[in-house]
Amino acid sequence: MASYKLHAPEASFRAFSALIAAEYNGIPVEVSSDLGAAAMSPTGKLPLLEVKPKVGATARIFSSHAIARFLAGLRSDSGLVGDSFTEKAAIDSWMDFCAQDLELPACVWFYPVAGYMPFSEEAYEKAKTDLAAGLTILNNHLLDKTYLVNDQITLADIVVASTLLYPFKLVCDKNYLKPFGNVARWFQTCVNQPEFKQVIGTANMCKKETMAEGQTASGGKKGGGKKKEGKKEAKNEAAAPAAPAAPKKIEHPYKIMDKKSPSKFIMDAWKKTYSNTRNYDDAMKTFWETFDKAGWSLWYQTYNFNEENKRTFMTSNAIGGFQQRTDEIRKWAFGVMDVLGSEETSLEIAGVWLLRGDSVDCMVNANDDANWYTWKKLAGKDLDPTDETKALVKAFWTEEEELQGKKIQDSKVFK
Secondary structure, X not given: OOEXXXXXXXXXHHHHHHHXXXXXXXXXXXXXXXXXXXXXXXXXXXXXXXXXXXOOXXXXXXXXXXXXXXXXXXXXXXXXXXXXXXXXXHHHHHHHHHHHHHHHHXXXXXXXXXXXXXXXXXXXXXXXXXXXXXXXXXXXXXXHOOOXXXXXXXXXXXXXXXXXXXXXXXXXXXXXXXXXXXXXXXXXXXHOOHHHHHHHOOOOOOOOOOOOOOOOOOOOOOOOOOOOOOHHHHHHHHHOOOOOOOOOOOOOHHHHHHHHOOOOOOHHHHHHHHHHOOOHHHHHHHHHHHXXXXXXXXXXXXXXXXXXXXXXXXXXXXXXXXXXXXXXXXXXXXXXXXXXXXXXXXXXXXXXXXXXXXXXXXXXXXOHHHHHEEEEEEEEOOEXXXXXXXXXXXXXXXXXXXXXXXXXXXXXXXX
């Protein structure tokens, strides 16, 4: 039996269509996020699919649509690639439409939010307009249809929905999508299929557009409209009441804590020690010698919905996203989060965090995702660290291969 290995960046929407097609066809696909595999592609880009037949040389397929079409076509009875030449052509038509009319404006819009490219007001406005034009075509087509080509999910639905996933989750809020009700209904039908969920998890629709760095809430435009010149304006300005004073800036609770209850433990010093150490035993010795339980606390973090973790790369992306959304308290927090186990058994998210103060309130306020975790205090103001606690902290912060009897699939440090 042939084996399949897909090389793609973590959480790439260009890999989703291939993996979803594989789910529908019951084909196991190994996923690797090693970017060095791009050297094996004629284009020097990912995704790339390695096909190792039972007998014969390894074949390599590049281009996301070609990979998805290959995996979708491995079983004819699933109907993913159509049951007739006409259906096959219709599916290809929508895949081409997606590449030409949806993918480019979708990427230009959400890439700055994801940090892949700088924000440009001109590009932002054009992307919104161009994507709306593509969605209008899609919306008109779906007026009296459940799916794009026939009465079931096909590769056309998989590719188009995968392309729209991040825009619909991050930037296309309900006001933007209001004219495209048929598209929204079709999209939610697709992403709530079990095969989609196995790959992408739960796809929550965007409620409020996520702003990129350098973008303003007014939709990308900085500054107000052009002022009118003349005596009338001067008169209005003279009659206008004085602008209200700017509201007093509220200091972060951690900043207040630093002023009112300074601690002898210096987080920056610990982060440098951890990053530069040649021996973790020495680093942990330094930590326990300087740890201030009156001003800091240690917490064991476990995910409440580990049963939803199906793919290693998606679970890794989840902990990466969690740490990105914790950036507000970076000066007062340090932690290591791990993905433990395997896809064949179970994947678990767990971590150990060092936080300023004696509660996780600031973490929860900074990052809504913290509500989906259970936080168990290991040490703090009224709780001395035991030998068992010290062993657990050391294991999470230093082990690289195995933890709690489970293989470490990925580990991310927040520092």
